[in-house]
Amino acid sequence: AQRVTQPEKLLSVFKGAPVELKCNYSYSGSPELFWYVQYSRQRLQLLLRHISRESIKGFTADLNKGETSFHLKKPFAQEEDSAMYYCALGNSGGSNYKLTFGKGTLLTVNP
Amino acid sequence: GAVVSQHPSRVICKSGTSVKIECRSLDFQATTMFWYRQFPKKSLMLMATSNEGSKATYEQGVEKDKFLINHASLTLSTLTVTSAHPEDSSFYICSARDLPRNTGELFFGEGSRLTVL
Numbered sequence: 001a002q003r004v005t006q007p008e009k010l011l012s013v014f015k016g017a018p019v020e021l022k023c024n025y026s027y028s029g030s031p032e033l034f035w036y037v038q039y040s041r042q043r044l045q046l047l048l049r050h051i052s053r054e055s056i057k058g059f060t061a062d063l064n065k066g067e068t069s070f071h072l073k074k075p076f077a078q079e080e081d082s083a084m085y086y087c088a089l090g091n092s093g094g095s096n097y098k099l100t101f102g103k104g105t106l107l108t109v110n111p
Numbered sequence: 112g113a114v115v116s117q118h119p120s121r122v123i124c125k126s127g128t129s130v131k132i133e134c135r136s137l138d139f140q141a142t143t144m145f146w147y148r149q150f151p152k153k154s155l156m157l158m159a160t161s162n163e164g165s166k167a168t169y170e171q172g173v174e175k176d177k178f179l180i181n182h183a184s185l186t187l188s189t190l191t192v193t194s195a196h197p198e199d200s201s202f203y204i205c206s207a208r209d210l211p212r213n214t215g216e217l218f219f220g221e222g223s224r225l226t227v228l
Binding site: 036043044045046049086096098099100101102103104 | 160
């Protein structure tokens, strides 16, 4: 079974402060990890994926297989980063592909 | 990026009626689409995987006779909530992968909010 845990439902920081949204996963196979974001009144969209190893909007996330984690980080939060963030785990299942989401963390960046 | 569109975005119906929600991939073909249900302040729960030309695969605990899924073409999947009841009120979201152009990313529809009176 595949499982994603986001321990923080809510996270509030001030503008310019560092932010880290935690994500841990459980999966016996080779995982594909993603971060999706949902801004207010918008649809869910991909923020970044671990295989790309890229920085999007200043956010980065490193897959740590030893700790089974994929935490999302940004050194200096901006007000426009306020949104719901979901960590997601894909099972590389080919025709049986499944993407499992964590419960999400609502990030609020205060001015 | 690829675009997935859902219709209707909002629907209100009486208890006992059936409601159909459409999910279309606008600029790509999707052999597989996914239907999620989003509860207030909770995560997205995968309901079923819709496969073009074959039966949908339902997740454990999801009633397949209650939530009928049809994926008759490469660009359209439909979810029909049959004999809807107030507890079926929720936000339903579909998604699809554009496999030829990317690896793993899901593109999401805007969601459909169902309210059963």
